[in-house]
Amino acid sequence: MRKLRRHSEVPEATIHRLPRYLEKLKLLQAMGVEDVSSRQLAESLDIKASQLRHDFHYFGGFSRPGRPYQVGKLVPALETIIGVSEPQPVAIIGAGHLGQALANYANMDVQGFPVRGVFDANPRLVGLEIRGQPVRDMDSLEDVISQEGIRIAILTVPAPFAQAVTDRLVKAGIVGIVNFAPTDLKVPKTVAVRNERLAVGIMALSFKVKCILEGDCGVE
Amino acid sequence: MRKLRRHSEVPEATIHRLPRYLEKLKLLQAMGVEDVSSRQLAESLDIKASQLRHDFHYFGGFSRPGRPYQVGKLVPALETIIGVSEPQPVAIIGAGHLGQALANYANMDVQGFPVRGVFDANPRLVGLEIRGQPVRDMDSLEDVISQEGIRIAILTVPAPFAQAVTDRLVKAGIVGIVNFAPTDLKVPKTVAVRNERLAVGIMALSFKVKCILEGDCGVE
C-alpha cells in the first residue's frame, strides 16, 4: 500500500466487497496459490474485473504493475484495511438461538473476531457453556467490556430490549454494533451500527419469486 | 393500485425497502393509526419522503392525491406486491443453531412465511421438535416440498453441502433460496437466490470502527 486515502472516501459498496475479497484470497492462500490476476479473482466472485481493480485502486498499489496480484501480500493488506490484522474481540448480547448460532456458525475466531463475552438476562441461560464461554449475567456487561477491551458488540436480544441494551453498550465504550433486532437504534455519531434484518431478506426474495412464477421478470 | 408496471422495472433498492414499509405500516395499523403522510412514514424509517413517494409511484396510486395514505389500504397492497398476501410456506434445510434460530426468532408465521418443514442430515437432530415441527430426515425432502407446495427454502447447512442440497432443491421445484452458507450457489436462471452472509456484516462494521477509532471518517 503506497498512498492510503482517507477511509471516508471509500464508497460503501466497495467496503461491502472487501470482506468477500479477503475470504476468497484466504481460501486461495490455503490452497497454496501465490499469484492471482484480477480476472481470475473477479470471475470466481462473479463480478467484473474492472470493478475489482477499481476497488483496489482506492488503497494504492497492491502489485507492481504488469504483474498479477500476490496473494501473500494482498491478504495482510486487506486485513489491515478491514481492521482485522489483529483479533477484534466481540461480545454477543442475547444468548438465544441466534446468539448461539453466531458464536458457533460463522466460527468467529477464524474470521478474526473471537467471542469474549456472551450475555443474557434470562437466569436460566446464565452459566450455560457455549464453546467454552460461559453465558454471563447482564450485570457484568460493563466490567467485561472494559476488561477485555471489547469494541464491537453483536445484538441478538428481542426488539423491545434493544434500545436499552444499546444505551448501556454505548456508555460502556462500544464503538460498533451489529444489530439483529428488527428496530432502528439511536446512537451517537461516534458509534457505527449495522442492521442485519433477517426478515427483509426473505421478503425481498418473495418478491422475486412472485415475479418468476408470474413470468413477470423480463426473463420472458 | 391502478397501473402495476412489470416487476422487472422496479429497482433492486426499492424492493429492499418494501419490507420495511410493510413492517412499519403493520405496526401503525396495530396502533390503530388510519392515515399516514409520506413525511411521517419516511421520517420514522429514516429516509427521505420524496424517496418513499417515488418508491410507491412504481406501483401506481395508493391514495387519492391530496390526501394522506390510508394504512388500511396500503398494508394489503404491499402484501400483494411482496407476495405475502397469502402465506408462503417455507422449508428450512439445516436444523443447527441458525436454522432453529430462524424458525423461532423472526417468528416467520407472523411475517407470512410459516415453516412447513425442517430438515437435517444429522440423525441425532432428526425427530427433535422445534415449535411443534419435527426435524425431518433429508430423505423426505422432495416429498414434503411437493406435498406442502413449498416454493421457498432457507439454507442453513455447512458450506461444503450447500451446492449439493441446492441441486436437490431446484429439482424438487423450489423457486427461491435464502442462502446462509458462505458459498455462491449455482442455480438456473429461473431460481432466485439471496445470499445472507453473516460474516460480511461484521467485517464491514469493523472497517467503520477502525475508521472511527482513527478519526479518519470525515466526521472529524
Next chain:
DNA sequence: CGCCGCCTGTCAACCGGTTGACACCCGATT
C-alpha cells in the same frame, strides 16, 4: 364561496457506482 394549508404524483437534475477502454509495464520467448 374562496382561500389556505397540507398532501400526493411526477419530473428533471444530480450523484455515486459500475463498466469499458486504453496506456503502460513486465517477463518469456524467439
Next chain:
DNA sequence: AATCGGGTGTCAACCGGTTGACAGGCGGCG
C-alpha cells in the same frame, strides 16, 4: 534485442438511484 501475451493503474462515459422542486388535488375554515 525485439516482440508478444498478459497484466495492472487510470480515466471517462454511462447508468441506476436519490433528491429537490413543483404542479395540482383535497378538505377545513373564515
